[in-house]
Amino acid sequence: MDRIGVVDTMFARVDMGSIAERRLAGMEGFGARFKVVRRTVPGFKDLAVAARQLIERENCEVVIACGMPGGAELDQVCAHEAAQGIMLAQVLTGKHILEVFVHAQEEPDPARLTELCRHRVGSHALNAYWLLYAPEELRKRAGQGIRQGGPDAGPLPGA
Template structure:
């Protein structure tokens, strides 16, 4: 049985890991073809190590790494550093880690922010599943301006 890892943080104001778990549990093959392994860490700078451990120690075929940078400039800088750590973990393991960051600066309305967060996490969880079991579904969407969590921008006309 395959394993899909989900790692989230205590720092986030929304339980992002549960959103990912719930979305994955709705998909074909859950419990038979794949299972979800979840870990929670204090903050987003801890995500890279946790994701690497999910891959190397727990045998996860792919990981969804969820984080929520705060609104301060320092938080944005730390998010960039955390992102680089996640990229390094991908290279070191040769395994995809889908970074799902929802920046608190993206939306000031709490209800809209919660919707954005839910949609982005659920969309990336579905992408993780598709990367393992339905890569042709991703290919169909290539160049379509699809956004995770927000409105799609659509493709540009090529002349």
């Protein structure tokens, strides 16, 4: 049975890991095709090692790494460093780790920020499922300007 990893943080102001778990639980084949393995770490700089451990120790085929950087400039620098670590973990393991960051300054209204989290995390959970079981769904959407968490940009004219 395949395993999909979900790692989230205590620092986030929304329970992003539970959003991913609920979205995956609604997928066809849940329980028969795959199991969700979840870990929670203190902050987003801890995501890369936890994701790598889920792949190497728990045999996860793909990992969804969720974090919520704060709005300060220092938080943005740290988010960039965390993203670099996640990319390195992908290269070292040869497995996809979908980085799902929702930056606090993306939406000043708390209710809308929560909704942004739900949409972005849920969309990436679907992407993780498609990577494993329906890669043709991703291919159908190539070049369409599809965004996770905001309005789609759409394709360029004549593209």
